[in-house]
Amino acid sequence: MNLSCTLVLSVLMCIGYASARKIPSYVTLCKRDDPKLEQCFINAVEQIRPYFRAGVPDLFIPPMDPLVIPQAGLNSGDNFKASFKNIQIYYADEFKIEHLKVDLNKVYIDLIVSFPRLRIKSQYNIDGRILILTLKGQGPADGNFTNVGAKLTVDGQRFFKKGKEYIGITNKKLDLSLGKPVFYFDNFFRDNPELNEQTNKIINENIVDILDELRPVVDQTVSEFVFGIVTRLFNRYSMDELFPLN
Numbered sequence: 001m002n003l004s005c006t007l008v009l010s011v012l013m014c015i016g017y018a019s020a021r022k023i024p025s026y027v028t029l030c031k032r033d034d035p036k037l038e039q040c041f042i043n044a045v046e047q048i049r050p051y052f053r054a055g056v057p058d059l060f061i062p063p064m065d066p067l068v069i070p071q072a073g074l075n076s077g078d079n080f081k082a083s084f085k086n087i088q089i090y091y092a093d094e095f096k097i098e099h100l101k102v103d104l105n106k107v108y109i110d111l112i113v114s115f116p117r118l119r120i121k122s123q124y125n126i127d128g129r130i131l132i133l134t135l136k137g138q139g140p141a142d143g144n145f146t147n148v149g150a151k152l153t154v155d156g157q158r159f160f161k162k163g164k165e166y167i168g169i170t171n172k173k174l175d176l177s178l179g180k181p182v183f184y185f186d187n188f189f190r191d192n193p194e195l196n197e198q199t200n201k202i203i204n205e206n207i208v209d210i211l212d213e214l215r216p217v218v219d220q221t222v223s224e225f226v227f228g229i230v231t232r233l234f235n236r237y238s239m240d241e242l243f244p245l246n
């Protein structure tokens with residue numbers, strides 16, 4: 001079998017799999033005109049929560065403990081390049097819904113979630129200057145976050161496709177508050193453990209400013225991830241499937 005044939009086959013298999021998706025039977029759907037729509041969604045999330053850990057492919061939700069992101073880059077200007085591989089995020093399934101407002105007519109979603117704890121492990125490769133620090137190294141990185149907040153707003157519109165009504169996203173926004181995490185990077189100075197400890201200490205003392213510096217790229221990376229899921233969900237399922245009339 002030649003390469004192009006393999007490619008065609010795997011694309012067809014992917015399409016076949018995608019169209020076979022359906023909303024899992026353990027999800028209680030929320031009626032569109034439920035006067036307590038928000039509470040219904042919150043209850044539905046609690047119903048699905050036990051499945052978050054392993055992921056829910058039919059809802060495009062990846063395994064969430066750990067949530068694995070193969071790689072991400074955090075470059076800032078010309079002077080700072082950081083890449084992270086095999087990023088493993090633990091405890092993401094423990095999120096709490098702090099606030100939810102949904103309007104399906106105007107298509108407006110306002111959601112605030114908090115993560116009591118997150119642990120992020122990865123393989124880092126950092127080279128450059130940030131604030132007062134010149135950093136160069138690669139190796140394992142570990143970070144603990146507490147009380148991370150995420151505020152999501154989505155505007156959309158309803159439209160018809162092949163006789164079915166769908167939701168399209170017209171505007172989206174994500175704001176993160178990362179608090180004051182604690183990081184440890186192995187191997188900044190392979191031959192000098194003392195200098196490595198010292199550098200980690202300085203990083204942690206300045207972590208709020210460093211993250212502020214990196215905020216645009218962090219926000220964009222997380223945003224692409226989150227809205228990727230939302231977009232796929234709205235593309236795949238019609239209004240009638242997601243929010244039945246009766």
Ligand SMILES: *[C@@H]1O[C@H](CO)[C@@H](O)[C@H](O)[C@H]1NC(C)=O
Nearest residue numbers: 119142143144182183184185
């Ligand atoms: C993160 O928390 C775990 C569990 O409490 C701990 O073992 C690890 O050393 C922590 N990592 C950092 C960078 O503080």
